[in-house]
Amino acid sequence: MTATADAGQVNSGRARARRAGAGRAKAGRVDTGRVDAGRVDADGFRRALAVHAAGVVIVTAQSGGIPVGLTATSFSSVSLEPPLVSFYVDRSSTTWPSLRAAGHFAVNVLACDQADLAARFARKDVDRFAEPTRWRPGPLGAPLLQDVSAHLVCLPYETADVGDHILVVGLVAEARVHGPGRPLLYHQGRFGRFIAHP
Structure with missing residues (x-):
């Protein structure tokens, strides 16, 4: 009984970790529905980069x-x-x-x-x-x-x-x-x- 409970807890923990990892992976990706990636104004992009001193x-x-x-x-x-x-x-x-x-x-x-x-x-x-x-x-x-x-x-x-x-x-x-x-x-x-x- 104890062994079964421990295994269940381990499996449950693994499932939670997988769900959390999947959430983190999704959070790290750009939501192309909200941001039109690659369509930023080229001149505006260059001007924004230019204010950074290197x-x-x-x-x-x-x-x-x-x-x-x-x-x-x-x-x-x-x-x-x-x-x-x-x-x-x-x-x-x-x-x-x-x-x-x-x-x-x-x-x-x-x-x-x-x-x-x-x-x-x-x-x-x-x-x-x-x-x-x-x-x-x-x-x-x-x-x-x-x-x-x-x-x-x-x-x-x-x-x-x-x-x-x-x-x-x-x-x-x-x-x-x-x-x-x-x-x-x-x-x-x-x-x-x-x-x-x-």
Whole structure:
């Protein structure tokens, strides 16, 4: 009798957990009856995103003996254990195939006076590593840009297709801070500086 009651309680508990899990799964999904997903005004969406200030990094690598790099404003920390960081790259990027083929990459965190460098690595049809860009090979060969606030050398960890971008996650193998300089920010289509409250 006791065993039957215990089994019943266990089965009842499992059923409740399944119902609760199903409820949570439904709550996490977009109710397309209430929100017309994908029909947001494109200009309004861009304007809303533009008011969010973002830090600026340049992701660099060496692929086939050739240095490659791009500017990213989507850099983020992901995990402390293991140490993971991420950034997004447009699927149409001509630099991404070379970055993807590299055995590792470096994230160069830009200082507030490096707007010209950020703009250079965002341009097409230019030798991004030619003068006035100053850099040196890192411990694993990825280019490390001079005068940046910090750099992180990363091993490829995971990638995922997300909309029209690719999420790139890196496992940090080395992290160095070069100075307490203020960061370069990107806001409403322009680069700027961070000013701390007194």
